[in-house]
Amino acid sequence: MSYRPTPRDVLELAWCPRYLWYTRHVPVPPTERMKAGKHVEEAAKRRLAARLRAEVNTLYIDIGWARGAIDAVLRKHAAAPIEVKMGPKRDIYRWQLYAEAYIMARGLGTAVHRAYLYYADTDTLEEKPITTSEMKIAEKMLIKARTVVEGPPPPAQRTPKCRYCEYRNICEIPQK
Numbered sequence: 359m360s361y362r363p364t365p366r367d368v369l370e371l372a373w374c375p376r377y378l379w380y381t382r383h384v385p386v387p388p389t390e391r392m393k394a395g396k397h398v399e400e401a402a403k404r405r406l407a408a409r410l411r412a413e414v415n416t417l418y419i420d421i422g423w424a425r426g427a428i429d430a431v432l433r434k435h436a437a438a439p440i441e442v443k444m445g446p447k448r449d450i451y452r453w454q455l456y457a458e459a460y461i462m463a464r465g466l467g468t469a470v471h472r473a474y475l476y477y478a479d480t481d482t483l484e485e486k487p488i489t490t491s492e493m494k495i496a497e498k499m500l501i502k503a504r505t506v507v508e509g510p511p512p513p514a515q516r517t518p519k520c521r522y523c524e525y526r527n528i529c530e531i532p533q534k
């Protein structure tokens with residue numbers, strides 16, 4: 359059976375295709391910092407629920423060839439996914455959000471016109487419009503993520519990100 363990509367895979371693909379490949383073939387156990395981050399995220403979700411006066415629960419969606427978890431769903435005029443992030447704003451998160459909007463629209467059979475990033479540290483909700491263009495990008499990136507995971511490791515490319523990468527010790531790029 360083919361690998362079924364997730365919005366998280368799309369984020370990792372945007373970060374570094376080789377990193378995505380490693381996460382699926384050489385998974386590293388969660389560190390204490392990651393586990394602590396989960397607790398902080400749960401607290402952030404409770405804050406978000408109070409702010410929106412809504413229930414905030416993780417929604418799991420399976421559309422057959424792709425799947426994924428959505429941190430929260432805002433149901434006002436139309437449903438909209440919310441992705442909770444700790445730390446500073448990062449433009450790269452939008453790719454994950456588009457993929458969440460895509461699987462939500464396909465999985466729930468609903469129109470999705472907006473999606474949100476919730477930056478917990480600053481209690482900021484950032485809205486992103488979702489149009490046919492974002493849906494097409496999301497579909498392409500999910501397919502690309504599947505191709506990367508199912509294929510050989512993509513070539514290593516040294517970037518400043520490598521310094522913070524948990525795979526830097528096994529990645530074949532020459533390390534400084």
Ligand code: SF4
Pocket residue numbers: 374375376377380514515516517519520521523524525526529530531
């Ligand atoms: S060390 Fe750099 S090239 Fe290698 S997986 Fe990490 S980010 Fe990608």
